[in-house]
Amino acid sequence: MTSRNIAATSDDVAFASFDYLTDLMTSKKISSEEITKIYLARIARFDDHLHAYSLVFEEEAILFARAADDARAAGRTLSPLHGIPVAIKDIFDYAGFETGGGSNALAGNIAATNASVVSRLQSAGMVVLGKTHMVEFAFGGWGTNPVKGTPWNPWDLETHRVPGGSSSGSAVAVAAGLAPAALGTDTGGSVRTPACWCGVVGLKTSSGLISRKGVLPLSDTHDTVGPLARTVRDTAYLLQKLVAHEAGDPTTISASVIDPLTDLERGVEGIRIGILADNDLGGVEPEIHRLLNEALKDLEGLGAHLVEFQLPLPIDEFLSRGGDIMSAESYAHWGSYIEKKNSPVTAVIQERIMDGKHISAATYLAVLRERCATQSQFLTNMDRLDAVIVPACHQAPIRIDAVDENTPPNLFGRLVNYLDLASVSVPIGLTQNHLPAGMQIMVRQFDDALALRIARAFERSRGEDPMIPAGLGMQN
Numbered sequence: 001m002t003s004r005n006i007a008a009t010s011d012d013v014a015f016a017s018f019d020y021l022t023d024l025m026t027s028k029k030i031s032s033e034e035i036t037k038i039y040l041a042r043i044a045r046f047d048d049h050l051h052a053y054s055l056v057f058e059e060e061a062i063l064f065a066r067a068a069d070d071a072r073a074a075g076r077t078l079s080p081l082h083g084i085p086v087a088i089k090d091i092f093d094y095a096g097f098e099t100g101g102g103s104n105a106l107a108g109n110i111a112a113t114n115a116s117v118v119s120r121l122q123s124a125g126m127v128v129l130g131k132t133h134m135v136e137f138a139f140g141g142w143g144t145n146p147v148k149g150t151p152w153n154p155w156d157l158e159t160h161r162v163p164g165g166s167s168s169g170s171a172v173a174v175a176a177g178l179a180p181a182a183l184g185t186d187t188g189g190s191v192r193t194p195a196c197w198c199g200v201v202g203l204k205t206s207s208g209l210i211s212r213k214g215v216l217p218l219s220d221t222h223d224t225v226g227p228l229a230r231t232v233r234d235t236a237y238l239l240q241k242l243v244a245h246e247a248g249d250p251t252t253i254s255a256s257v258i259d260p261l262t263d264l265e266r267g268v269e270g271i272r273i274g275i276l277a278d279n280d281l282g283g284v285e286p287e288i289h290r291l292l293n294e295a296l297k298d299l300e301g302l303g304a305h306l307v308e309f310q311l312p313l314p315i316d317e318f319l320s321r322g323g324d325i326m327s328a329e330s331y332a333h334w335g336s337y338i339e340k341k342n343s344p345v346t347a348v349i350q351e352r353i354m355d356g357k358h359i360s361a362a363t364y365l366a367v368l369r370e371r372c373a374t375q376s377q378f379l380t381n382m383d384r385l386d387a388v389i390v391p392a393c394h395q396a397p398i399r400i401d402a403v404d405e406n407t408p409p410n411l412f413g414r415l416v417n418y419l420d421l422a423s424v425s426v427p428i429g430l431t432q433n434h435l436p437a438g439m440q441i442m443v444r445q446f447d448d449a450l451a452l453r454i455a456r457a458f459e460r461s462r463g464e465d466p467m468i469p470a471g472l473g474m475q476n
Contacts (some may be wrong), residue, residue: 010038010041010042011177011473013030013035013038014038014039014042014177014178014180015177015230015466015468016180017180017230017231017233017234017464017466018080018081018084018180018181018229018231018233018234018237019080019233021035021083021084021180022080022082022083022084025072025082025083026072031065031069031083032065032066032068032069032072032082032083032084032127033062033065033066033069035065035083035084035085036061036062036064036065036085036127036129037062039085039129039177039178039179039180040056040058040061040062040129042176042177042178043056043129043130043178046176046178046472047178049152049157050151050152050154050172050173050176050178051133051149051150051151051152051169051172052087052132052133052151052168052169052170052172052173052176052178053087053129053130053131053132053133053169053173053178054090054100054102054130054131054132054133054134054148054169055090055097055098055130055131056129056130057094057097057128057129057130057131060128061085061127061128061129061130064122064127064128065083065085065127068082068083068125068127069083071125077125078123078124078125079124079125079241080237081121081124081125081126081237081238081241082124082125082126083125083126083127084125084126084127084180084181085126085127085128085129085179085180085181086121086126086127086128086129086179086180086181086182086183087128087129087130087131087132087169087170087173087174087178087179087181087182087183088115088118088128088130088131088132088170088182088183089131089132089134089167089169089170089182089183089184089185090102090131090132090133090134090169091134091138091185091215091216092114092115092117092118092131092183092214092215093111093112093113093114093115093118093214093215094111094114094115094118094128094131095111095112095113095114096110096111097110097111097131098110098111099111099216100131100148101134101136101137101138101216102133102134102135102136102137102138102145102147102148102166103136103137103147103148103337103344103345103349104147104148104344104345105337105340105343105344105345106216111214113214114214115211115213115214115215116211116213116214116244116246116248116249117183117210117211117214117215117225117242118183118214120241120242120244121183121238121241121242124241129178129179132151132167132168132169132170132172132173132182133145133148133149133150133151133168133169134165134166134167134168134169134170135165135166135168135190135349136148136345136346136349137216137218137330137334137345137349137353138165138166138167138185138187138190138216138218139166139187139218139326139330139349139352139353140165140166140348140349140352140405141164141165141166141188141189141190141193141408141409141410141413142162142164142165142403142405142409143162143163143164143165143166143168143193143194143197144162144165144400144403144405145165145168145346146346147344147346150162150163150168150400151163151168151169151172152172153172153197153198153397154172154175154176154198154469154472155175155197155198155199155397155434155435155436155469156397156434156435157469157470157471157472159399160399160400160401161197161397161398161399161400161435162197162397162398162399162400162403162409163194163197163198163397164193164194164195164196164197164198164393164397164409164410165190165193165194165409166184166185166187166190166194167182167184167185167186167190167191167194167202167228168194169182170182170183170184170194170228171184171194171195171197171198171200171202171228172194172198174198174200174228174229174230175198175199175200175230175469176469176472177468177472180229180230180234181227181228181229181230181234181235181238182227182228182229183225183226183227183228184202184225184226184227184228185215185218185223185224185225185226186202186204186205186223186224186225186226186417187218187219187222187223187224187326187417188219188222188322188323188326188413188414188417189204189409189410189412189413189414189416189417190413191203191204191224191226191227191228191425192204192392192393192410192413192416192423192424192425192438192440193392193393193409193410193413193425194228195228195392195425195438196392196393196410196425196427196436196437196438196440197393197396197397197435197436198436199427199430199436199438199466199467199469200228200229200230200427200466201228201229201230201231201232201234201235201424201425201426201427201455202226202227202228202235202424202425203226203227203228203235203239203422203423203424203425203448203451203452204224204226204416204417204421204422204423204424204425205224205225205226205239205242205422205448206224206258206420206421206422206445206446206447206448207222207223207224207251207417207420207445208251208252208253208445208446209224209243209252209258209422209446209448210224210225210226210242210243210244210252211225211244211246211248211249211252212224212225212249212251213246213248213249217329217333218326218329218330218333219325219326219329219330220329221325221329221368221371221417222322222325222326222329222414222417222418224417225242227239227242230466231459231464231466232264232424232426232452232455232456232459233264233456233459235424235452236260236261236264236449236452236456237261239258239260239448239452240258240259240260240261243258258446258448258449259449260448260449260452262449263449263450263453264449264452264453264456265453265456265460266453267302267303267453267457268299268302268303268304268453268454268457268458269302269303269304270303270304270305271303271304271305271386271387271454272304272305272307272384272385272386272387273296273299273304273305273306273307273385273386273387273388273389273454274306274307274308274309274381274382274385274387274388274389275296275306275307275308275309275388275389276308276309276310276311276388276390277308277309277310280310280311280314280315280390281391283315283394283411284391284394284395284411285394285395285396287396287431287432287437288391288393288394288395288396288431288437289391291428291429291431291437292389292391292428292437292439294428294429295428295429295439295458296389296439298458298461298462299389299454299457299458301461302457302458302461304454307385309381309382309385309388310381311378311381311415312374312377312378312381313374315411315412315415318414318415318418318419319408319411319414321367321370321371321374321418322414322415322417322418323355323414324359324363324364324367325364325367325368325371325418326352326356327352327353327355327356327359328356328359328364328367329356330352330353330356331353331354331355331356331357331359332356334353335353335354335356335357338350338353338354339354348405371418374418374419375419375420378419379444382444386443386447386450386454387441387442387443387447387450387451387454388441388442388443389439389440389441389442390412390439390440390442391411391412391437391438391439391440392410392412392425392426392428392437392438392439392440393409393410393412393413393437393438394410394411394412395409396431396433396435396436396437397435397436412440416440416442419442420445421442421443421444421445422442422443422444422445422446422447422448422451423440423441423442423443423451424440424441424448424451424452424455425438425439425440426438426439426440426441426455426458426459427466427467428458430467434470436467441454441455
């Protein structure tokens with residue numbers, strides 16, 4: 001295709017919002033094919049270092065982009081996402097390609113069909129660029145993967161820092177301008193932690209809202225599909241297209257209750273937000289605490305009411321109880337792979353999954369009963385509140401060589417899945433070392449649109465330009 005005069009530079013396109021990309025395509029200043037080639041060129045330029053992608057679908061992506069351009073020229077624009085590229089975590093089936101789950105144990109696991117969410121995005125006109133790296137079997141929050149390689153946090157190109165996990169490659173791709181958006185999954189923070197540490201928006205959706213058909217499981221109780229994007233508005237666009245009742249996934253019976261765009265710009269005037277007491281924030285790094293307090297003051301200035309809120313359990317109890325559920329359910333899915341002679345699964349992942357073998361049915365049921373009681377207590381404490389805000393992560397991303405796999409990367413990850421809430425992580429600024437920090441806005445199940453509305457009000461108050469890591473322009 002002969003390139004036309006494009007009003008924006010390649011770097012502008014790479015870090016653009018969906019609305020901006022759509023405006024360029026609608027005004028015929030650029031095509032979907034040209035946009036797709038810009039991202040493919042950036043992947044070729046930067047991903048040897050960043051290691052975000054496990055597979056790149058170069059030929060397929062260009063063909064899909066051309067089809068999107070032809071449809072637009074014929075007046076068949078499918079959605080606000082039409083012609084926009086997206087990356088998908090290597091936990092989603094993509095027909096004809098391996099679904100590896102970050103593990104050598106699944107080598108040769110070729111998908112016959114697409115995951116339902118992938119088909120929905122393609123039906124909306126999106127172009128799949130490729131699959132992104134992840135923690136093995138999605139069971140880890142640091143983002144490390146010694147088998148397939150750990151993606152490089154793009155906010156420090158000199159020192160290898162944790163990207164967050166398990167949706168590590170998805171967050172790195174979006175933050176580094178190697179995709180405008182990506183799909184991830186969240187079982188105990190696996191969308192929110194990498195979103196926070198890479199400086200993008202990540203939504204842990206309500207369980208039962210989005211189909212998990214064609215998605216490798218880890219923990220049936222906690223698994224959710226969620227989008228990562230550079231802006232809250234882009235995240236809302238993605239959520240709108242992902243929500244659907246799926247006949248092949250009976251958990252999606254309540255999927256029709258969400259419309260994330262209708263009230264997105266309404267602001268937070270009169271919204272009542274719970275904030276944690278100091279005893280629940282004891283492990284938070286001072287700089288993170290400072291940035292969070294500044295963000296809360298911004299929301300208060302926009303008309304939100306802040307009220308002190310008490311969690312029903314200490315943070316370490318959420319970590320422990322959520323971990324027991326995840327181990328028990330992951331063993332049911334993957335125990336046979338772990339127990340094979342000469343299993344290729346990494347030792348730390350083997351240990352996490354094998355812990356589930358020793359959890360009896362009686363203990364497992366008791367943990368589920370405790371979970372229900374804690375959820376009820378949380379909702380009682382949340383009476384007359386619309387949301388609760390906590391740090392997205394209690395610490396900034398650390399060096400890879402400082403990781404202790406037996407310590408929690410994020411104190412505030414598992415509690416959201418354990419309590420069956422929805423939560424969005426939104427960037428709130430940079431530490432003195434120029435590393436991202438974020439806050440997460442927790443809401444009741446199926447109040448995902450409200451979480452995005454609050455995040456959007458904050459985003460608009462700070463300015464809508466996304467944070468961009470230094471050194472990732474094509475001119476570098």
